Amino acid sequence: MAPRLHTVLASPLGPLTLVAADGLLCGLYMEGQRHRPAQQTFGAPAPAGAAPFREAAEQLAAYFAGELREFDLPLALEGTAFQRTVWRELCRVPYGSTVTYGQLAERIRSPGSARAVGLANGRNPVGIVVPCHRVVGASGSLTGYGGGLERKRRLLGLEGAGAAGRWSGALW
Template sequence: MMEIYTHIMPSPVGPLTIRGNDTTINEITFKEGIVTEPVTLPEVFRLCIAELEAYFAGTLETFTFPIEQQGTPFQQSVWQQLIAIPYGHTISYLQLAKRINNPKSIRAVGTTNGKNQLVIVVPCHRVIGSNGSLVGFGGGLWRKKWLLDHEMKKKYGSNLLF
């Protein structure tokens, strides 16, 4: 069985808990209060941390480190569509449901969005309400707003959305 590593990374949106093994990152969440022992992290963690730092610095739009999260085929299809949302763009939950060819699955899409364990990298923050409002974000709406503002400022040079 592969060893599981946990690292807490400071970020502008609060500490990020990163979990994974020697080859993939399986979780990036806003869980707080976790204490970790200092260990030598595998290369995949060093790459993940470097890319997240570059994202927050505004110099990275696409992540390249290997990720994997467990889920049903439906959940995997939703998460793949989240990854396809371009940096600095948003879509609605209904648009996301249509992208998986199942417009009636809007509630299940929202639930699956909420079960995403790879925040920022699988950009669930880029999904908004059909009326353009910020809705549903497990990390808190202030984090969702911060992430969207950050991407808009870096992509377009100003704050256009909110």
């Protein structure tokens, strides 16, 4: 495993810890996030303006300002082949849209694996950038989000997702 660096950025969702290995973003974690790795695995601290983080910080700021709809960052995602397949498909869910776990399972040609898709979704190491917040329950309800349902609601609201503005309202 390559040596890692990390930085912490302020965001409307609270502090975000960005982790990079070999100059590639490999982690984006929220405080209190489920499946957040131990702090000591993040590597040495680095300034947000350092090469591995500068572009990510700029794109995140543009996203939160409502100016960016799709991230374009080099990523180094560590996970099983199935997890990486799910994460690639998550990147195809358009800004402002949602998909169910079952639909995501069908999209990866693994119908009936909605539960496994949900587990892979929950292990996404770069939330927001790989938009796991765009996955909802079969009924369209907000279910499971490693960063908490309030953050999921806010991210979907920022994007204007949901039928008839279901998640719209005060964001920040």
